[in-house]
Amino acid sequence: MPFPIRSRGVAALTALGLLLALAIGSVAQSATQPSTARTDPAPDTLFPNQGDPRYDVRSYRVRLHYAPETNRLEATATISARARHRLTTFDLDLEGMKVGDVRVDGRDAAWTRHGHKLVVRPTHAVDGTFTTTVEYAGVPREHTDVDGSTEGWVRTPDGAVALGEPVGAMTWLPSNNTPGDKARYTFKVTAPSSVQVAANGNLVARIRHGNQTTWTWRATDPMSTYLATIAVGKFTIYKSRTKSITGRRIPLWSFADPTTDTSATLRDVLPEVIRFEEKRFGAYPLASAGMIIDNARVGYALETQTRPFYPYGAGVTTLVHEMAHQWYGDSVTLRDWHDIWLAEGFATYAEWLWGAAHGEATPAVRFDRLYATPAENELWHPAPTEFVDPADLFGTPVYTRGAMTLQALREKVGGTDFFAILKAWAKEHRHGNARTAQFVALAERVSGEDLGTLFSDWLELDGKPTGY
Ligand SMILES: [Zn+2]
Structure with missing residues (x-):
């Protein structure tokens, strides 16, 4: 995310305010998060109530049907994970949405919701690898951060774009929503054939059936939830390739809302920026690159992995910034x-x-x-x-x-x-x-x-x- 287009908010807390905030935070956390074992990594220190350190997600497979007119989605998320030790219960982060059914390793599981926590209690305790399937539906909400900015499932005039920094991924994806848990993703998104669908990674299939089209995107490089994106709307698609310093050909997928004139400049300069940064940072670390330019009035760009999001009017400096994040932020990601x-x-x-x-x-x-x-x-x-x-x-x-x-x-x-x-x-x-x-x-x-x-x-x- 580039500075300074994202607005800043409240001044730092006073010492007393800090103590109160820490006290309230620890109470809120203990209410929803069972104690962790010695082998678990520490929870995030800024957002201790995000994520569950007791397991590690390997992959998310998301099947999602989206209707731009109503902004409603119906989805199934299949989450393959490894428990660090025996768990009789575990949490996913999901804000809003209606949960229909949760299964663990194919069996119906009990679940409850506390705030943004979906607490799952499987029939049998899990240990080692396990697979959770969550069926959910509804109109996802936008999430307002404490600095006043908007993230999550952000509606646009012709669809929506998912922007997840720092915590907004939970508005559309039940997930272990903390940057320290990276995973691989498959997005299978069905939408009317009159719109296009972008996401992270590579487009591996696009199948039309009647007036609907299913787009399958696969992100094979490990990715934190805050960098995951799906964008649905009217886009002009530009597909090309550029050569890495290693000789590898990097696929470039760029999705530009046809009502913006920002796209040509950014697309033209992208290969040069990748070369410039490879010379200084080393080989481009991800499977593909590109951009999503859309009419989401959030006031910031975001380094969504392989395919950063740019609002209308973004310039080359912003592109340089978001592309540098592909090395620093996306490939090498903060744990906290x-x-x-x-x-x-x-x-x-x-x-x-x-x-x-x-x-x-x-x-x-x-x-x-x-x-x-x-x-x-x-x-x-x-x-x-x-x-x-x-x-x-x-x-x-x-x-x-x-x-x-x-x-x-x-x-x-x-x-x-x-x-x-x-x-x-x-x-x-x-x-x-x-x-x-x-x-x-x-x-x-x-x-x-x-x-x-x-x-x-x-x-x-x-x-x-x-x-x-
Ligand atoms: Zn940034």
């Missing part, structure tokens, strides 16, 4: 939302690199200008990894101070080591999840330098780091 600078700081830095190669200020000059920002400015508060309010998830420190962190690193270790670090990060954690401490360790290993103070100054210290 407090590490979002690993996505947004990097994508912002990619904008700086592109700008410098196209006649704008160098990252060093940008850094110096920004560093002159007065100490009381919001750029310095709260530090990028230290925010407590989800409204600060897309705040200036995450994007701009995050990118400054990378420039501070570059000036400390030199350009050669710096780009070696960026490439090693993309390569070693490709298709995985990672945390900030792992990035610090990798940067120290590649450069041979002690970087602990630099990263704690830039990422954790409230206020303006001194001596840079």
